[in-house]
Amino acid sequence: MVDVGANYRSIVERIASAAAKAGRRAADIKLLAAAKSQPVDAIRAALAAGVTLVGENYVQEAEEKKRQLADTKAEWHMIGHLQRNKAKLALQLFDVIESLDNFALARELDKEAAKQDRIARTFIEVNLAGEESKTGIAKGEVVGLLEQISSLTHVRIEGLMTVPPFRENLEAVRPYFRELRELRDELDSLHLQNVELRELSMGMTHDFTVAIEEGASIVRVGTALFGPRG
Numbered sequence: 595m596v597d598v599g600a601n602y603r604s605i606v607e608r609i610a611s612a613a614a615k616a617g618r619r620a621a622d623i624k625l626l627a628a629a630k631s632q633p634v635d636a637i638r639a640a641l642a643a644g645v646t647l648v649g650e651n652y653v654q655e656a657e658e659k660k661r662q663l664a665d666t667k668a669e670w671h672m673i674g675h676l677q678r679n680k681a682k683l684a685l686q687l688f689d690v691i692e693s694l695d696n697f698a699l700a701r702e703l704d705k706e707a708a709k710q711d712r713i714a715r716t717f718i719e720v721n722l723a724g725e726e727s728k729t730g731i732a733k734g735e736v737v738g739l740l741e742q743i744s745s746l747t748h749v750r751i752e753g754l755m756t757v758p759p760f761r762e763n764l765e766a767v768r769p770y771f772r773e774l775r776e777l778r779d780e781l782d783s784l785h786l787q788n789v790e791l792r793e794l795s796m797g798m799t800h801d802f803t804v805a806i807e808e809g810a811s812i813v814r815v816g817t818a819l820f821g822p823r824g
Contacts, residue, residue, distance in 0.1 A: 596821035598639035605818055606644070612806035623806055626671060628798070628816030630655070631823045634662045640819060641666050649673040649692070649814055653680045656687050673755070673795075673814060675729045678702045685714060692717040692755045692795055695731040697742045700749055707748035717753040717795055720777065722770050728757055733777060737784070744787040753793025753811070754778050764804045771796050771808035778809075 602625075610620040626647040627640045637648060637659060646667075650656035651674025660670065672688040681702040684691060694700055694716040707714040718739065721730030731739055743749055754777065758770035778791045795812040797805025802813035816823070 596636070598636055598820060599643040601819050601821075602640060602643035602645060605815055608803055609806060609813070612803040616807040616809075618806070622811060624812045625819075626673075626795070626812050626814045627819055628673065628814045629659070629820070630674070630816065632816070632820045634659055636820050638663060638666065641668055645819075647671060647812065650688075651675075653683050653687065657683065660687055671795075682706045682709075685710060685712070690715045690717065690752070692753075693719045693729065694751075695719045695721075695729055695739075697739060700739075700743045700746060704746040704748045712748070714749045715752050716749060717755040717793060718751060719755045719757075720774060722756055722773055723759045725759060730756065733773070736777065736781065740781065740784070740786050740789050744789060746788065749788060751789045751791065753791055753795055754781075755795035757798075758796070758801075760800065764801055767801050768804050768808060771801075771805045771810065775809035 605625060609623050613620040613623055624647055626649045627645045628649045629637050630651045648668045649671045669689045671690045671692050672684055673692045676684055676693050678699050685706050703714040718736060719730040720733055720736060721728050722733055754774055756774050758767050761767040774794060774796055778794060782791055793811045794809050797810045797813040799815050799818040802815055805813055
């Protein structure tokens with residue numbers, strides 16, 4: 595049996611160490627439990643240990659898990675690709691959509707958020723390496739997308755998210771994290787309506803310490819917390 599609580603404490607220590615190395619406060623970095631394919635009991639154990647953010651890749655999977663975890667408190671993030679026809683349900687289930695990467699989806703989220711009398715909190719997913727196997731908008735198209743979204747009344751952009759290429763050598767992945775931080779800083783200087791990029795969601799089990807050194811405010815950790823998926 596995986597000891598999720600012990601794993602959580604170990605990750606928290608690693609977050610604190612990476613933050614100290616970068617001269618940052620550990621309190622400024624949030625651990626998101628990437629719960630794709632994980633059983634409800636494991637998620638419950640993570641929440642009991644201290645996790646406050648839960649990430650899911652699929653709307654239907656999140657719907658069932660949230661039903662079973664109705665007695666718990668957490669902020670739920672959509673971290674997988676979101677189809678427009680799932681926008682309504684996604685807004686009902688998730689507090690934050692981290693995977694916004696096109697205006698058609700933003701417009702649909704805006705429409706559904708207006709119906710639900712709320713603001714859709716979102717991050718822009720950026721595909722920095724141009725990998726065809728991954729979703730996300732190209733870096734050069736981000737400004738144009740933000741300018742379009744700034745005209746919407748029920749969508750707010752709160753951060754950027756990326757999934758860089760996997761590299762065994764962590765120094766080979768560091769430039770991608772640095773690039774996202776620098777992009778955030780550039781975008782902040784534009785002072786666009788409805789855009790306040792407080793969060794950088796980057797880094798997973800393999801590379802989250804380097805992501806923290808480069809400015810991550812949310813690290814999405816699954817395997818190190820829950821063990822390998824079955």
